[in-house]
Amino acid sequence: MTWISKSVTGLGLLFLAHACYSAHEHSALHSTSTAALSSIASHSTTASNVTSLPIDISIETVVAVFVICVGLVLGSPELRPIQWRVWAGKIEREGEKGFMSSDGTVDKDYVGNPFRVLESRPGFIDIRKQRKEFAEWVREGGVAVGAPKS
Amino acid sequence: MLTERQLQISPIVQESVMHNTKTLTTLHNLTASLFGVGAGILGLESYPGFLFYLIFSLITSALVYAFRVRPGFIEESQAQGNSGMGRYFRNSMELWTGGLFEGLSGFVLTWTLFYGLVRA
Numbered sequence: 001m002t003w004i005s006k007s008v009t010g011l012g013l014l015f016l017a018h019a020c021y022s023a024h025e026h027s028a029l030h031s032t033s034t035a036a037l038s039s040i041a042s043h044s045t046t047a048s049n050v051t052s053l054p055i056d057i058s059i060e061t062v063v064a065v066f067v068i069c070v071g072l073v074l075g076s077p078e079l080r081p082i083q084w085r086v087w088a089g090k091i092e093r094e095g096e097k098g099f100m101s102s103d104g105t106v107d108k109d110y111v112g113n114p115f116r117v118l119e120s121r122p123g124f125i126d127i128r129k130q131r132k133e134f135a136e137w138v139r140e141g142g143v144a145v146g147a148p149k150s
Numbered sequence: 151m152l153t154e155r156q157l158q159i160s161p162i163v164q165e166s167v168m169h170n171t172k173t174l175t176t177l178h179n180l181t182a183s184l185f186g187v188g189a190g191i192l193g194l195e196s197y198p199g200f201l202f203y204l205i206f207s208l209i210t211s212a213l214v215y216a217f218r219v220r221p222g223f224i225e226e227s228q229a230q231g232n233s234g235m236g237r238y239f240r241n242s243m244e245l246w247t248g249g250l251f252e253g254l255s256g257f258v259l260t261w262t263l264f265y266g267l268v269r270a
Contacts, residue, residue, distance in 0.1 A: 016187060023191045023268045058192055065188040065206065069181055073213040076177050079238040080166035086237060087163045 002075065009071030015064035022057045088114050162240070170238055174214070174249055181210050182253025183260045190264025203257050204250075211246050219245070 081087045091113060113119070185206045189199045219238055239245050 016184075016191075020187070020191050020264070020268065023193070027269055053193055061188050061191045065184060066209070068184055069206070069210055070213060072177060072180055072184075073210065073217050076214070076218065077169075077173055079170045079173060079218050080163075081237050082162050082166045082170065082240065083237065084161040084163050087166055 005071050005075030007071075008074065009068055012064050012066075012068030012071055015060055015067060019057055019060040019064055022060070023053060026054060026057065084114075167240070171244075171248075174245070175252055177210065177214065178207070178249025178253045179256055181206070182249075182257040185253075186257040186260030187264050189257070189261045190266075191268055193265065193269065194261075199261060203254070207250055207253065208246070211249075215245065 081090060182203070185203050188206070189202045192202070194202055
């Protein structure tokens with residue numbers, strides 16, 4: 001995807017540079033010819049020196065702008081869903097792959113699973129079992145090993 | 151617009167909103183200066199120049215819709231009915247007119263620059 005957008009943009013820039021150069025040359029030629037004509041005919045035609053660009057340069061400019069535009073849109077990063085459920089579903093389904101930027105690295109603001117806190121919380125403590133264990137330990141004459149002797 | 155209650159029921163991810171807005175703004179700034187180059191080469195003056203900018207900005211938005219919004223929309227509609235623009239933007243005007251005024255200064259800048267360069 002990325003090389004497509006880059007090559008399209010480069011092609012458009014090439015067209016645009018050519019159109020710019022053509023327009024500049026045309027205006028230079030046209031102004032010198034009208035200057036020569038006006039010096040011959042002694043008319044001041046400076047007002048209408050370069051109002052008419054040749055149609056091929058116009059078309060080339062418009063096409064070049066459109067092509068660069070397509071290239072830039074193709075090169076822009078993917079949009080992200082703004083609704084929480086759609087966004088979280090996308091993360092669940094695609095993981096990091098859905099948030100790659102065009103050069104293959106994961107975006108900096110990728111946060112991972114939004115429900116990570118819920119998924120890693122500890123389970124319930126079996127308090128009865130712990131109490132039973134403690135009672136057995138006391139019955140066996142339990143003095144803690146490391147506990148200070150009174 | 152969404153009410154408080156609707157926001158509670160279906161919350162919105164602020165990071166994604168910012169990311170989408172930033173993407174659109176960058177794109178519109180870039181393309182606006184590009185349109186300025188085009189308008190300067192064509193030698194447009196006054197209203198035709200701004201009309202050129204308006205038309206090409208709308209074309210850019212349409213391209214964004216076609217290449218970026220539409221694929222996600224198709225993916226979504228297979229899953230659950232209608233959503234369209236609401237998947238990426240809070241309302242559709244954000245896409246169509248959002249970048250129109252941000253890029254205008256860049257457009258005028260390069261427009262005058264290239265008009266002067268070509269017509270010099």
